[in-house]
Structure formats: structure tokens, C-alpha cells
Amino acid sequence: MAVIVALLGSSAALLTSCADNGPHAPASEGSSSTPEQSHKNVLDIFEAVKSVVGEDGWEAGTQSNWLGCSSNGEDAAQFSLVAIRKHPLPAAPDEVTRGVANALKTDAGLDGVPVQHDDTLRPPRTVVSYPNGYNGGTAADGFGVEFQSGTDFASLIVWGHCVPGEVPDLGTPLNPRPTDLP
Template identity: 55%
Template sequence: MQLGAVVRRRSPMGGPRRFAALAGAVVVATFVASCGAGRPHDPASVDATMNIEESHQDVLKVVAAVQGVVGKDGWADDDAGWNICSSGGTAAAQYTYATTRKLPLPGTPDDVARKVAQALDAIGYEGARVQHETTLTPKRTVIGYPNGYNGGTAPDKFGIQFGVNDGYADLSVYGHCVPGNVPKLGSSLNPRPTDLP
């Protein structure tokens, strides 16, 4: 790690600070628990087919695909930043991005989720299943990729969580854990300390 860099030291599944205030905190907490249940010290597999820049762009591509379906306006509470994702002594980094939207949907929750699954399929993330979360109030239509709702992440910690109900959508993307150091603060890939306003 470079001197002067500020890196969030948190779970690779995102910031509990942000999710605590959201109605979907239970969804995220369950997803987080399912990723590491029984294996709290397993290091992430590193996806050596991508570099830092490609992993960053891949997360932004997923965000753009979802927003292309749901609508580009009205997204807020963005929480984006870099995490160290290797505990094996080799430098590795993961970019995460979470955001919510509280505006009318361009269709029913099921229609929107189905179109989001199709958009993910079109950018190479095939097989996202549309499912229903009935334990939350209000109920949600959800997508969890790659292993379905509450199915955890890929071995390299990549995952997508999307939830939608009338007038509400949330998206969390956990990028591929890739070789390299967390980008230096002030660089184009890490323009600000992720724990500061």
C-alpha cells in the first residue's frame, strides 16, 4: 500500500455505514452472511484476467446497464470505493459501488427486474435469476448474481445485488478482486478518501 493512502478496512461486501439507514439492510446483511459463512478467514481468489482499470470499468458498466433500465436520474446515497481483498500477502484490490433510487419505476417491479436481468445478460453476466423477497416489508423483487438471491459471490468476490419495489430500487456491485494496489488517493480511479464526505 502506498504511504498516505486511506483505505476502508471493511468487509468486501460493502459498507455497513451506508446500508444501516436503508430499508434493505436485511437483504444486504443476509447476502454478506451467506458469502463468508463458516469461512471467515478464506482469502479471496484473485481474478488475474483483469487489471485494476478493467475491474473498475466493469463495475461502472454494470451500474450503467442497470440505470439504463431503471432510469439514469434520481440515484443517490452513492457509496463507491476501493477495498483490499487479499490476505495472502499479494496485493489485490476490489472496487465496490452501491446506490439507491426513490422514484417511480418504468414498469412493475417484476418487469423492471426482468429487464435488468436481460441487461446483465447483454453485458456478459448471463443467468441472473429474478426472485422474490417476501420476508421484508414491503416485499421486493430481487436479483443476486452469480448465485441467486442470498447465494453469495463468485470466488473472486464479484457479485451483484439488485432489489426493487414500487418507487424504490437499490443496487450494489462488488467488483472482481484483481491483482494490484488500491489506487492512490487523488488518482482518476480513487479521487477522494472513501470514508470522508
């Protein structure tokens, strides 16, 4: 329970430290990005993390959802994913987190992801967060990534880019019912 509380506190800090503290505008006016591309980007980031941490153990602690995110009254959508893995890591937390930072750069195109430490959490965590560092907030369009590792623990939070378009209907391939998730 303490792990979930710490993770939620961390995600609340990331969200509340956003520059505009309100709904996010789409990435840019007339952006060619689509909800499908935003969804794929989030899943690609998750795959990059799993390539370092391992495929197993994420199933029970993974949730994703779509949100409306436009502040100018036009339809816009944002896909988010939270994943928690409570299993032994393949290496020491610092090594795993450095590997995740490298995978985010090479596999997901996120350059300049700093490796940081949070000794206020128990047990302490090694953290990478993009685009503004740990607790530095999201990009103007709401995009952000945070990965934490500790002894026998890893977590990932990804807020996709806010893109023009409607939130996909529940039960469709982009927004399956909770029982339809892979």
C-alpha cells in the same frame, strides 16, 4: 431509514453467505485483470441497470469505494458500489427487475440471473442476484451483483472482482475523493 436497514441487511447476508467467509483471493493466479478493468466492469453493470431503471435519482444514494481483498499477502483490490434510487419506477417492479436481468445478460455478460422475490421485506422486493441467486453469496473472487426493486424504490450493490494490484490512491481518477465523484 427502514429501506437502508433492509438494504444493509441484504448486503450483509450476501457477504456472509460467501463460500470462504474471509478475504478473497484474486480472480486467479497470474490473472491479467487489472484494477482498471474491475472498476470498469462495476461501472458497466451500473450503466446496464440505469438503462432500464432510468438515469435520474441515483446521485444522492450512490457510494463506491476500494478495498484490499487478498488473503495470501499479495496486493489485490476490489471496487464496490452501492446505489439507491427512491423515485417512481418506469414500470411495475417485476417488469423492471426482469428488464435488469436481461440488461445484465446482454450488456454486462452475466448469464443466468434469476428473478426472485423477497416477501420478508416491507414492502416486498423483486430481486436479481448474481452469481448464486438471492442471498447465495459471491463468487470465489468476491464478485457479486444484487438488484432490488419495489414500489418507488430500486437499489444496486456490486462487489467487483478481486484483482491483483494495489488499491488506487485516494484522489486519483480510479479513486476520487468523495467530493470529486461524478
